[in-house]
Amino acid sequence: MPHDPLADVSTAAMQERGGPRRSPRVVPALTVVSHPVPRRVGTRLLMDAVAAGRSVALSRNGPDFVAPGGSLGLPLADPFISRKPLEFSPAGDGGVRLVVPEDGTHVAVAGVPLHGAHDFGAPALAEGVALELAGRVVVLLHAVELDGEGAADTLGMVGESVGLRRLRRHIERVADLDVSVLIRGETGTGKELVAQAIHQRSTRREGRFLSVNLGAIPKELAASELFGAHKGAYSGATKDREGFFRAAHGGTLFLDEVGEAPPEVQVMLLRVLETGELYPVGASSPVTVDVRLIAATDAHLEEQIRDGRFKAPLLHRLAGYDLRVPPLRERREDIGRLFFHFAREELAALGEAGRLDTEDPHAEPWLPVSLASLLVRAAWPGNIRQLRNLARQLVIGSRGQARLQLDSQLDEALGAPPDAVAPVAAAAVKAPVPDAREPGVARRKPSQVTEAELLAALRASAWDLKAAADALGIPRPSVYDLIDKSPNLRTAGDLGADEITRSFEACGGDLDAMVRALEVSKRALGRRLKELGLVAKGT
Structure with a gap:
């Protein structure tokens, strides 16, 4: 199975990865x-x-x-x-x-x-x-x-992240060339989808596309499964076996987890890549095949070569063109679109395809803010496969509910935010404010909140307006509106300098005590103290 364009394509790949190129804006x-x-x-x-x-x-x-x-x-x-x-x-x-x-x-x-x-x-x-x-x-x-923005063909892949656009460009460049391709990427990143995209845009698109997971084949059967076997070649071979290579003749064979190939299979793979010929197990004469091989791995093959577990010549033949599929954590801007894509598929299977067709901007978000934020911040060790499974679990687990619900088991499955993300929140604020929302509090219209309820919530939250809003189930800006409309409530801006000064002296400069006495926002009162040149304790 010789392929003359190998050197040219490999050179192009190296130039794309490391050669001089115009820096994108x-x-x-x-x-x-x-x-x-x-x-x-x-x-x-x-x-x-x-x-x-x-x-x-x-x-x-x-x-x-x-x-x-x-x-x-x-x-x-x-x-x-x-x-x-x-x-x-x-x-x-x-x-x-x-x-x-x-x-x-x-x-x-x-x-x-x-x-x-x-x-x-x-x-x-x-x-x-x-x-x-x-x-x-x-x-x-x-x-x-902005380099490569707005490509018309998405190749069946959802998203517009930098890594995904770069991957699409690589696919378009190599798809119509009859060279072997090695797809690298973590588990669950969608390597088979990439292989299918290459096949569909190749000159072999009318031929068969066969997908084989080498990690799922017992090592003692791998050679006969791939290359075929003659009847009687081994115990249990009661008839001739065609093998995946011959079954894919004229088309594309996708070998996933190629790093799991046993040593004898590696030798046979190298031969068929170099000559286009294979020997079925038990055969004495070669069989010629016309197959484009696309392999994929989540293993570090160079490390396996150093350890003597993988043959360097085979890697060089497999990697006629080398592609990398980015992990989901490098595609965070795609997570929202991917999640809704999978959710729509699950809703359609449940007969609820219209659930996400609302155009009402006043509607409660079907994907709550806390959950959406968690999706974006998660580490996603299982990548897109994990996201798809989570979408299915959420959609099914929230049947009959107005919004998606995240249970404790799924919350634990998502895990803590990656180390690179967690410091962002820490750097953005000096002291995290705990969320005061009571479990199960439903969203309400601000007009449904009475003055007595508002006052009780403000007092219970020590006049933290965000915590009070969460406890009441209303947006924080609505708390300001309700305070403005309530004749018995006031803001720090309503306080005179004399009243603030007297309270400061009476409370010994304790800001928390002043908040309780004056019943106004702590943050806003702190700003008024600074304006008056007063320094409260603990600030």
Whole structure:
């Protein structure tokens, strides 16, 4: 099975990986992970202005979020996101500064509220930061390479991350060349989908595509399964066996987990790759086959070569063109689209395909903010396979519910955020504020909350407005509105300088005691003290 273009293709691959090339333009972006209108998931805002040194103001009314490769878009348009904009501007070393205005949209990272200005450096943008807006919308702040944007053919792969676009370009370059391909990637990344995409765009697309997992074949049977066997060649061989290579004649054979090939099979693979001939087990004459071989592995074959477990010449033949499938943790901007893609498939199987067709911006998000944020921050050791299984578990486990529910078992399965992500939240806030939402509290309309309930919630949460909002099941901005409408409640801005000074002296400068006495927001009262030149204890 000789293939003349091998040297040229290998050279092209090396140039793509390491040769001189034009550096792509990188800009910060916001990609929608969860939204009350599900079709908005995956749309994004490219913040070219920030890359150019200017600021971008984000509110419910603008700017527009556009599907990758599209031209028309829509603003976030969630009625609970404030008209008072968040501001994104350049920070040092390629980072982004986010300014959260007072009394504007509530913003959190990993459930921890953000207040004022926060810088997210280039490493945080490379990893991605999930920003939770108004408890209803999640957008991922991340970096985007504009090189190769807007390719028309997705090759059947969901997503527009940098790594996925690069993979598509490699597939398009090698698909119509009759060379062997080695696909590397962690378990569950979708290596077989890549192999199918190569086959469908090759000159062999009319031929068969056979997929074989070498790790699932007993080692003593691997040779006969792949290359065939004559009747009587071994105990149990009661008839001639064709073998996968001959069955795939004129088409493509995909060998997954090729690193599991026994030594004798490695020798036979090398021969068929070099000559196009194979010897069925028990045969004395060769059989010619015309098969394109695509192999895949999650193993480090170079390490296996050093340990004497894999043959270097075979690796060189398998890797006529070498592809890498990125793990899901390198595709965080794709997670929202992937999750909804799998969820729609599961809902369709349950006869509930229309569940995600709502266009009502006032609707409660089907994918809750806390869950969406957790999906983006998870480590995903099982990659896309794990995400698909989780989507199935959530959809089935939440049948009959208005929203998806994450039980403790699934929460544990997702695990803690990766080390690279966790510091983002820690750096964004000085002291995490615990979530005061009572388990099972349903979302409510602010008009349903009485003044007595509001006051009780504020007192129970020590006048932490976010915690009170969660306990009441309403957005945080609505707490401000209810306070404004309540004649018996006030804000720190309503307090006179004399009253604050008297309380400061009476409480001995204890800010917590002042909050209890004056019954106003601790954060807002702290700012008033600073304005008056008073330094409270513990600040």
